[in-house]
Amino acid sequence: xxxxxxxxxxxxxxxxxxxxxxxxxxxxxxxxxxxxxxxxxxxxxxxxxxxxxxxxxxxxxxxxxxxxxxxxxxxxxxxxxxxxxxxxxxxxxxxxxxxxxxxxxxxxxxxxxxxxxxxxxxxxxxxxxxxxxx
Amino acid sequence: xxxxxxxxxxxxxxxxxxxxxxxxxxxxxxxxxxxxxxxxxxxxxxxxxxxxxxxxxxxxxxxxxxxxxxxxxxxxxxxxxxxxxxxxxxxxxxxxxxxxxxxxxxxxxxxxxxxxxxxxxxxxxxxxxxxxxx
Numbered sequence: 001x002x003x004x005x006x007x008x009x010x011x012x013x014x015x016x017x018x019x020x021x022x023x024x025x026x027x028x029x030x031x032x033x034x035x036x037x038x039x040x041x042x043x044x045x046x047x048x049x050x051x052x053x054x055x056x057x058x059x060x061x062x063x064x065x066x067x068x069x070x071x072x073x074x075x076x077x078x079x080x081x082x083x084x085x086x087x088x089x090x091x092x093x094x095x096x097x098x099x100x101x102x103x104x105x106x107x108x109x110x111x112x113x114x115x116x117x118x119x120x121x122x123x124x125x126x127x128x129x130x131x132x133x134x
Numbered sequence: 135x136x137x138x139x140x141x142x143x144x145x146x147x148x149x150x151x152x153x154x155x156x157x158x159x160x161x162x163x164x165x166x167x168x169x170x171x172x173x174x175x176x177x178x179x180x181x182x183x184x185x186x187x188x189x190x191x192x193x194x195x196x197x198x199x200x201x202x203x204x205x206x207x208x209x210x211x212x213x214x215x216x217x218x219x220x221x222x223x224x225x226x227x228x229x230x231x232x233x234x235x236x237x238x239x240x241x242x243x244x245x246x247x248x249x250x251x252x253x254x255x256x257x258x259x260x261x262x263x264x265x266x267x268x
């Protein structure tokens with residue numbers, strides 16, 4: 001069984017990684033970090049660095065707990081949702097963890113299409129977490 | 135800490151209850167089942183009976199594991215999403231568990247407004263599960 005989380009160098013991505021770490025440790029499961037980010041408008045170099053640091057820390061924690069982990073860099077021309085769902089299907093996914101943006105008080109009631117697709121199409125449960133305030 | 139799940143006498147509701155049971159046992163947390171269903175078009179008497187049977191079984195399992203549980207029947211005139219989020223806030227909610235409908239191959243890409251609201255507005259992580267095929 002494995003916990004699947006998408007690699008996204010944003011605050012939401014870091015929140016998802018942290019939650020995925022907790023689930024892997026709690027369930028004694030393998031962690032698979034799927035990197036299907038292609039840069040672009042959401043890319044934030046400082047956040048990417050924080051994400052990398054966080055990822056290294058999580059990997060070390062899992063090492064110490066004797067839990068398997070891997071980072072899969074996928075370049076399949078897929079939407080992130082498709083990649084995450086495929087990896088979950090291939091690797092006996094127990095849970096997919098995704099990060100959601102917190103909406104502002106006047107924010108519209110709408111989830112991103114990738115999040116909706118993962119929630120609706122994943123065969124396994126999906127854990128949705130929000131970024132913490134900084 | 136507690137696991138919060140909405141009471142909905144549907145296949146999705148039963149799937150959510152089962153997942154909430156697993157989380158309560160895994161995390162050794164209290165389970166709070168929130169009943170804010172008001173009958174209406176989604177009501178299915180046979181499914182409601184199966185849900186009640188399932189709920190009794192889950193309560194017995196939690197009893198045997200020495201874990202607290204309660205069923206809260208709320209009549210506050212709220213949407214189910216508001217009730218679930220309020221209960222999660224009041225009771226140090228660790229996770230809210232919700233059940234989603236599986237879409238058909240030609241199904242539209244859209245989540246129900248209650249599900250979206252819980253996902254976007256809950257302060258704690260939300261675990262979304264789908265009903266299993268029967």
